[in-house]
Amino acid sequence: MASRTLYLVVAVAGIAAAAGAAWWLQRPASAPPAQEVAASNGNGRVVAVEVGRVRRMPLTDAAETVGSLRSRQSVVVRPEISGRITQLNFRDGERVRRGQLLVQLDDQLPRAQVQQAQAELSIARANHQRNGELVAQGFISRRSVDESAAALQVARAKLALADATAARLRILAPFDGITGIRVANVGDYVKDGADIVNVEDLDAVYVDFRLPERLQAKVRRGQTAQVSFDALPDVRYAATVQAINPRIDAEGRSVAVRACIDNRRLQLRPGMFARVTAVFGERPDARVVPEEAIVPQGQDAYVVRILPGGEPGTHVARRVRVKLGMRTPGFAEVLEGLEPGDVVATAGQQRVQGDGAVVRVVQLGQAGAEEGAAAPGAAASAPRPTLAAPAMAAPLPGANPCLAAMPDAPAAARRAPA
Numbered sequence: 001m002a003s004r005t006l007y008l009v010v011a012v013a014g015i016a017a018a019a020g021a022a023w024w025l026q027r028p029a030s031a032p033p034a035q036e037v038a039a040s041n042g043n044g045r046v047v048a049v050e051v052g053r054v055r056r057m058p059l060t061d062a063a064e065t066v067g068s069l070r071s072r073q074s075v076v077v078r079p080e081i082s083g084r085i086t087q088l089n090f091r092d093g094e095r096v097r098r099g100q101l102l103v104q105l106d107d108q109l110p111r112a113q114v115q116q117a118q119a120e121l122s123i124a125r126a127n128h129q130r131n132g133e134l135v136a137q138g139f140i141s142r143r144s145v146d147e148s149a150a151a152l153q154v155a156r157a158k159l160a161l162a163d164a165t166a167a168r169l170r171i172l173a174p175f176d177g178i179t180g181i182r183v184a185n186v187g188d189y190v191k192d193g194a195d196i197v198n199v200e201d202l203d204a205v206y207v208d209f210r211l212p213e214r215l216q217a218k219v220r221r222g223q224t225a226q227v228s229f230d231a232l233p234d235v236r237y238a239a240t241v242q243a244i245n246p247r248i249d250a251e252g253r254s255v256a257v258r259a260c261i262d263n264r265r266l267q268l269r270p271g272m273f274a275r276v277t278a279v280f281g282e283r284p285d286a287r288v289v290p291e292e293a294i295v296p297q298g299q300d301a302y303v304v305r306i307l308p309g310g311e312p313g314t315h316v317a318r319r320v321r322v323k324l325g326m327r328t329p330g331f332a333e334v335l336e337g338l339e340p341g342d343v344v345a346t347a348g349q350q351r352v353q354g355d356g357a358v359v360r361v362v363q364l365g366q367a368g369a370e371e372g373a374a375a376p377g378a379a380a381s382a383p384r385p386t387l388a389a390p391a392m393a394a395p396l397p398g399a400n401p402c403l404a405a406m407p408d409a410p411a412a413a414r415r416a417p418a
Contacts (some may be wrong), residue, residue, distance in 0.1 A: 004083050029199045048360045049317070051306050054338045059286035061218075062279045067227075069272045072076040072260070072401070073175050073201035077102060082191045083166045085184060092181045094171045094396040096199065103171040103196055110166035117159035124148070124155035174321030177201040178266075200270060204401040205263045207239055209276045218245055218280040226277040226392075229268070230310065237261050237268070237393050240402045247310070261404035262395065281326070288331040292346040294324070304349035305342055307357065317345065317352045317359050392397035 083105035090102050128148040180198035182232045184190055206225055211219060225239040239259035248255055257278070261268065295302045305318045322337035338344070345352070345359070352359060 020146050032214050040415060042089075044276045046360050047317075047348055047351045048362045049304070049306065049345040049351075050351070051343050051361055052293060052346040054334065054340050054342040054344065055284050056340050057288055057331070059283045059288065059326050059328055059331075059333055060279055061281040062277050063211060063215055065209050065276050065278065066120055066230055067207045067274045067276050068210055069261075069270050069274060070206040071200045071202060071270045072204045072206060073177065074198065074270065075174055076198045078173055078193050079105060079168070079171060079190055079196070080192055081105070081165065082189070083107075083169055084189045085186050088182065088184075088186055090182075090197070092179060092197075095178050095245050096176070098175050100174055101170060102173055102174045102179075102199075105169040105171075105190075107166050108167040110162060114136050114159065114162040114166055117155070117162040121152075121155040121159050124152040128152045128359070155209060173199060175199070175201055176203070201263075202266055202270075203264050203267070205270065206242075207259050207261060207276060208256065209259075209274070209278075209279060210249070210256055212251065213248050213253045213255060215278075215280075216244075216248065216255045219255070219257055219278060224279050226279065227261060228275045228277075229272055230275070231272060232267065235391055235393050238395075240276075242402065260265050261385075262400050262402055264396050264398075264401070265319070265393070283333070285327070286326070286333045287332050287335075287340055288328075289322075289338065289344055291327070291330055291332050291348045293344040294322075294332055303338065304345040304352055305338070306345055306361065307343075309358065314323060315361055317349070317357045317361050318355050319352075350355070353360050 031311065050078070062369075085103060086106050087104035088102070089104070091097055091098070096102065128151070131140060131145045131148040135142060135145045175327070177199040178201075180200065182197040184196045207225075219241060221241055221244065223241045226242060227237045227239050228235075239261045241257060241259045245256035245259040259276070289303060293303045295304065301322055301324050303320050303322055305320045306315050307318055309316050320337050323335040325333035325335045327333065348359075
């Protein structure tokens with residue numbers, strides 16, 4: 001009986017202990033302090049942000065691509081008639097002038113044919129003149145005069161054919177240029193169409209490149225492109241856009257563009273690989289913000305501007321809609337919405353909830369210093385160093401051969417500085 005009573009007491013005590021533990025675990029949490037509630041709800045939350053400053057810098061709207069060089073004029077000298085070479089009036093790599101005799105083929109037989117044709121023409125002319133006198137006196141019929149006139153025309157045609165054949169044996173330079181390395185010598189018998197030497201006009205060279213079709217509305221004749229070469233790493237050249245193919249390449253969805261480079265220094269050669277920067281527009285004093293500050297939302301773009309707070313050392317955030325322009329690596333142009341010197345959030349702005357939110361400006365590493373604004377009102381530090389770009393080739397005095405070939409270019413633009 002006593003043991004049963006003991007068991008009953010122990011069971012009641014265990015049930016009471018279990019009920020107390022369950023109540024303890026399921027009781028409502030105690031209310032936090034008022035300042036903790038303010039710090040964890042809405043605008044009361046203090047968000048740490050990194051900042052950058054709106055500043056002015058030169059900005060260029062450009063696209064980079066690759067291309068290759070071509071001669072402004074290029075021809076391979078080939079004979080139209082087979083024959084033996086008797087003269088080569090040039091040296092390899094020599095400058096030649098338009099109309100200069102380059103190659104002379106053996107013309108003994110054609111010259112003899114010319115002399116024969118001249119003699120036949122003289123006879124035909126004399127016969128026709130004599131027949132004209134005789135028909136006037138009534139000694140011969142009009143038919144004889146017509147036949148002599150036809151014979152005179154045939155004689156003239158034979159002489160013209162002999163002269164043309166002889167002229168084909170003299171190969172002249174079609175334009176001013178530089179000869180290449182010849183592949184024939186004096187005494188060689190060459191067939192019609194055989195290569196002898198190439199002539200290149202290198203006073204100006206063309207750079208052919210392609211741009212995506214989305215840029216075809218931006219490129220215009222007369223625009224400037226900057227061209228650099230792996231073979232000449234220390235200098236860049238200015239090129240002038242001269243032609244744009246009206247047809248879009250259906251396979252690559254690109255438009256072909258040809259620009260011209262003044263090459264009177266003769267440093268560039270056809271076939272060279274070129275790196276082209278096509279320049280569509282330039283703004284020397286554009287307002288820019290760090291690219292990280294842009295918050296896209298649908299078709300619009302926003303930034304979070306950081307303003308001084310009501311108490312010293314405090315800052316508040318304001319969401320500002322901006323209109324963007326050109327972009328460059330690391331920066332975006334702001335056309336509307338901000339002014340130079342304004343401070344914007346570059347990191348942490350996604351956590352800012354609403355206008356007027358209290359924020360804490362922090363500087364991680366050197367991010368703030370590089371942008372010149374660790375906090376509103378802070379002095380800007382020196383910009384980070386950048387690698388020096390290759391120098392631009394100085395223009396040569398005299399007429400620019402590229403602009404001179406563009407009839408619609410202004411006269412002043414065709415003249416290089418003296």
